[in-house]
Amino acid sequence: MMDIHSHILPGIDDGASSMDETLGIVRQLQEAGFNTLIATPHVMDGNSYAKPAEILAATERVKKCILEAGIHVDILPGAENYIFPDMVNWVLEGKLLTLGNTKKYLLVELPLLEIPLYTDHVFFNLQVNGITPVLAHPERYKALSEKPERLLEWAKKGILFQLNLRSLSGKYGPQPLRLAKLLLQNHLIHFIGSDAHRVSRNPFAYKEVLRHLHEIPGEKLCHEFYVPRPAMQEPQ
Numbered sequence: 001m002m003d004i005h006s007h008i009l010p011g012i013d014d015g016a017s018s019m020d021e022t023l024g025i026v027r028q029l030q031e032a033g034f035n036t037l038i039a040t041p042h043v044m045d046g047n048s049y050a051k052p053a054e055i056l057a058a059t060e061r062v063k064k065c066i067l068e069a070g071i072h073v074d075i076l077p078g079a080e081n082y083i084f085p086d087m088v089n090w091v092l093e094g095k096l097l098t099l100g101n102t103k104k105y106l107l108v109e110l111p112l113l114e115i116p117l118y119t120d121h122v123f124f125n126l127q128v129n130g131i132t133p134v135l136a137h138p139e140r141y142k143a144l145s146e147k148p149e150r151l152l153e154w155a156k157k158g159i160l161f162q163l164n165l166r167s168l169s170g171k172y173g174p175q176p177l178r179l180a181k182l183l184l185q186n187h188l189i190h191f192i193g194s195d196a197h198r199v200s201r202n203p204f205a206y207k208e209v210l211r212h213l214h215e216i217p218g219e220k221l222c223h224e225f226y227v228p229r230p231a232m233q234e235p236q
């Protein structure tokens with residue numbers, strides 16, 4: 001089972017702050033049943049954004065420490081990319097990292113309150129360039145919970161959706177919980193992610209939610225993210 005959304009690279013974003021914390025998160029996710037994690041630090045345009053080379057190097061460091069700690073979990077590089085109008089060119093220029101660095105799927109985050117007017121344009125431009133947008137936690141956006149038919153339109157166009165596991169335990173409130181269930185029941189969730197930033201106080205948090213997930217009709221349509229191996233490539 002693969003977790004395609006996690007903030008486990010130490011010191012890159014607001015996720016794990018040390019390698020010890022990284023190992024703690026990875027152990028919890030392994031305990032929940034994940035054997036592959038994609039490290040997806042926040043990336044925004046601007047001067048201080050996490051560069052692909054930095055993410056790839058940090059991923060390698062984490063892989064090495066995990067191996068030394070005897071934990072059998074694979075780590076792949078990625079990024080959670082906050083949407084901006086010029087996003088497509090940044091991907092094509094190798095300035096944004098796709099999931100697994102396969103140049104096929106891009107994890108995209110939207111502002112939580114308003115959906116930018118250029119969102120459809122960015123999604124379309126990614127798709128015509130052979131890159132499938134994967135929308136991070138669609139259940140968490142206020143504008144989409146008020147108008148979920150927008151998600152159906154995107155799904156019909158081939159946009160893929162990643163559910164945050166703990167939306168199902170109510171971590172983000174009643175609206176995300178309701179939308180998460182609605183999306184699952186309508187077979188609109190393609191991937192799952194922990195969106196883990198730190199060690200959970202409840203060591204069984206992910207395990208409990210996964211058990212709950214299996215009780216929801218439609219869950220079986222969750223995809224396994226396929227990354228051909230060896231697939232690691234250097235950034236352009």
Ligand SMILES: [Fe+2]
Binds near residue numbers: 005080195
């Ligand atoms: Fe995230």
